[in-house]
Amino acid sequence: MIWLLVHMASTILLAIFSGIAAWNVSRTYRATTKGKLYSRLRSSLIWMGISGLVFIVKVTAVVVLAASGWVFAEDKLAMQLPMLAIPAAAIVLFSIPATRAIRAAAVKASKEPPTAQERLAAAAPGWVFPVLISFVASLAAVVQALFIAQWPLQIGTVIAVWSVYVAVVYLLWIRQKSRYHRLVATGSPETGTLAVRVFRKLGVLLTVVLVSAVWFMLGAQSSRLAERMSMADHMHAHMHAHTDGISPQFVSVAELTGPRTGTPDRSFTLEAKKTMIALHSGEIKEAWTYNGQILGPELRVKQGELVEVTLINKDIEDGVTIHWHGVNVQNAEDGVAGMTQDAVMPQEKYVYRFIAEQTGTYWYHSHQQSSKQVQMGLYGVFIVEPDTTLPQKTADMAVVLHNWQAENGTTVSLGELNRLQRKIAEPGTLVRLRFVNAENLTAQIHISGVPFQVEAIDGTDILEPEDLIDSRLDLAAGGRYDVTFVMPDTVVGISRQTGPFAHDGNVLVVSPSNEGMPPDAVKGPIFDPASYGTPAQTMFGPDTRYDRNYTLVFDNRPGFYNGKFNFVHTINGSVFPDAPMFMVREGELVKMTFVNRGFDDHPMHPHGHRMQVLSRNGKAVTGSPWITDTLNVAPGETYEVAFIADNPGIWMDHCHNLEHAAVGMSAHIAYEGVYSPFEMGSATVNLPPE
Template identity: 45%
Template sequence: MTTTALLLLQSLAGIAGAGLWLAAGFSAGSPAARPSRRERMTVLALAAGGTVALAAAAAMTIVLAGHGWWFAGEKVTVGLPLTLVGLVASGAGIVWWLRGGRVLLARTLMLGGAYAMIAAVLATWLVGYPPQPVATAVLAAAAALATGLTWALLGQRGRRVAAGFAGLLAVLLVGGAGWSWLSDTAAPTIAASGLHLHGASVPTGGAPAVPVTALRTPDDAPGELHAVELTAARHLVTLSSSERVEAWGFGGDGVAGPELRVTEGELVEVSLVNRDIDDGVTLHWHGYDVPNGEDGVAGVTQDAVAPGERFTYRFSADEPGTYWYHTHQAASEGVRRGLYGMLVVEPEGGVAESLDLALPVHRLGGETVIGATDGLQSFTAEEGESVRLRVVNTEQTPIRVTLAGAPFRVAAVDGRDLAGGEAVEHRSVRLGAGARADLVFTMPAEAVRFETDLSAASVVVIAPPGVETDTGEDARLPREVIEVPELDLLAYGDGARPELGPFTAEAELVLDRLPRFVGGAPGYAYAVNGAVFPHIAPIEVREGDVVKITIANRGFDMHPMHVHGHHVLVLSRDGVAATGAPLWLDTVDVRPGEVWELALVADNPGIWMDHCHDLSHAAAGMMMTLAYEGVTTAFEHDAHGNRPE
């Protein structure tokens, strides 16, 4: 059984157990004499069912602990003690109730025990992992006060006593919410404090602080200048259906911004001008490890570029591969509306393929856009020529892509080559939000179709000159992306894992969904280690550290976790070691219940965002930083209109 199924079943069993015990307490009534046989049988049946359900929940908790303490921590340290207290109290109450004596105390204990069991269930959804002491105390106190209120009502102790318990309970709940709100107003934890380093890496102290603005590419950096100006503006896009939809973009008539195709060794200089995007814009070079000051994160490495303003980015093109750029200011809306484009760094000697297409996949106006437009797009390549498709998922949810009509190999993922991968057929490649894959194939005599699981109508067909590009229901090649199995990239290709040296720091990221305040507003937030941005403790490193990062997803959502300025080497997934070619990713798509182990080499000083690239999740709290000791920022995440997601 999967971890996700266990998490769901454990919660359902806990809810059922607490609910049955609560029903037993209410079914007991308040007889003056011994209860009737029918009443006894009803209450005992409910209690027995509740006990069995709670025993099942406890057993599944033990199994979950075997999958990883992240999945069971608060269930063991908070939930089980509350459940045991509840069972003891309710059990004692049933015994007294069956004997017909001390009826008030008996019913109070039965219902109070059920409240403790309910608190145990709520611990998973309110306390989270790691267990939060204040939230735990509020839950336990709420169960105790609810028990007192029940005693006052059942015993008819008068309005003043009942109102006293009700008032204390209300004060407790309001106070708990107030404490959570005050926590959200506390000072942000974005830069390194020097207090969270692990292992052999220890702070040296005394070194002068380095601001992120000092970590930029010098004006006189070597390389032939490749200068570009991008203008962020609102514009209308005409879809293949002739429908015109409003989009935001970085120039051009299509959805995506201009394709920036540069050559290894060049010095790239991009001037960003904001014409009329009211929320402001930036440029983030997704997957490209630029110096920190060029990273384009509003509120961390710069302020958002307001309408009428300009900002210039500069970096050396020294990492050939497939990348993309997008705004990192209010990106959950900006990217969705079209503030993105492709960045391709070609090797100094040129690309080996005769046809090289950059294909960002996006949805706009209900249509799937591949590259420049939606609908059918056709290209030609001579039979026997090599073709490269650079595919980018610019959406906020995973997509699956495939080629129908020719074997293909995955030549690169997230801008890094994959060695030794054999050509495959009838397989799909899953791309999490923000991820990229280069698909390479040799042109056969017949047409080849690139397709995604987002749309049957939006496809790219490549065919030799004069060959019909058949599509539709009568096409020679039926649509197959939905049917074919996924290619496991952790077992694809071959090659020895690079020797990175011993780990000098470690970090755990436990992904969850919890009620929290985000930006001063309550919500069902996306959390890391029980906290939300900007209060998630950073991964603190020193330059030269080799960091082992463990990511565990406790929730029921997929989280494509993207670290800026670095790539991570995949070590394992769910305890199974990666066996294929070394897989270096900048976006790790962590599905519900999964545990990934990664290695990161801290070789690019700065304060770097590390966040979920489902940007709605990032906006709802799932953002943190990878912070180098001694690096500071004067930019504020909530000033100058900055919204760093």
């Protein structure tokens, strides 16, 4: 991450400093006195030197990034560095020696006008031109870094960028030669009256403004999502490239349901409705809730049970759904509006039915414009317990992390809303805390006063977990950790921050009685799932041959999404609906490589599948098999993961920072032969991500 930031900073600074150098060099010959000529030459040398140092920093950053993986540096090596290196070499060979020679002949404090020979030397294209081209190249590097986040890099893109660069260089060379010949012919640096020069500059400014306005309008218009779109069409375009001539038998996602008959073992009704709540800040805020609760009702079932959940929408105008986050339900039960079902509109209902096959901690939330609806409160905990009897002295608690945005600040909650929470557990009790991160960002959790173990990650148990003391848990957005400890005679504290325990929604206290405060939360080592627990043999190993290998490269850049200029987050250079469709066949072994070239964390969440993490930054996982459904990929990180394609359908694979998904960071995993009959868009009930 540091070198990504260094590279971006050096790219921008290089454009600024080389621009100052170009400004000084281009106006040197117009100096009114020999003293000013000397001063401008000195300034030119200084700014050329500063630009050179920044260029060296940029080259160093690219070399380090390339050592971390070719994908981090390929666009920089193919376009940015060569464009910058050519004028940099010319500056060293021609511009700097010429500047020194002219400066040596100039009189430092003279107020006399420069001679014609001195002006000609200061305007000579041979020393001015490389500095100007260096500025052009640095601008091209900024444009490429900010706006061209393509992967894999296409030869057509490289040719297009180089063509524009060469054309600008040629036009600038013609202009510079013309200016020099005019100076030779007239002996005067003036190029017209003051009015003419002002008019010319205004014309250039107006042209830039008009071109930018046209680009902005065309970019906004071309990015608008269709009023109706079908992911089936998008899928077919990708499928033709992967079917090897086989014509699959098509099946609708609507047919891929859970059991439609049989008496359910557990039945729940969730009513989505508007509810007024009071925040810790004192503000009264409208929330969207399931059954009027913040958070929604906790749903607990036993492994193997047939679960039936009836969703009723009372008054949420945009419609709602329920997505079972981390639960590998059948595709029709996945709750994605416009993909696996239509949104449930006011006064409508929808019934989900599935077998709870996986034990563990999960959660549910609406997947109709989820960035807005989860923030408003449409979420809850879903727990699948093993079909066994738990020890008698067990305290099992779900703790949900969520932030509420208010007009006068942010209310942070850990479990219940707005207040310090106390739970009572007798000494010797096995305490299980099920942490669920319902936020968009990684959440920090500090546990003080007792050794603890991370028992499970995203619903999958850790093999032989070890005791941790004061370790910080960094929980991915959408992710879950199950933490266990044996209750001591003293007070245990759980906090979102280090330091003394405050009386607010950041704190949960577990004690033998309803009193006392835990020791301060300290800044301990960060828990690392890659080296925790005992290794075990799995179906994925170093010698596994995969049927499909996909690479997902994450970038962020300024751009348009659905008619709005934004800071978009891309997968392989594209945003929804042009982001990749990863085609698979049932039974295949699939390997994915996640590479984050951007500056934000991206908790990647493929629906309907669990991933086994194979390696991080080229280093294999050495602990208990790390199985997850929400993997946080930090800036500069590379992960290799694998899964078996054993759940037919069309599945979202998106960043669970839902604000990122809302600006297009969403792809799909699609099984060949499966299509969706549903549509999304402003002309349907299924709204695109926003």
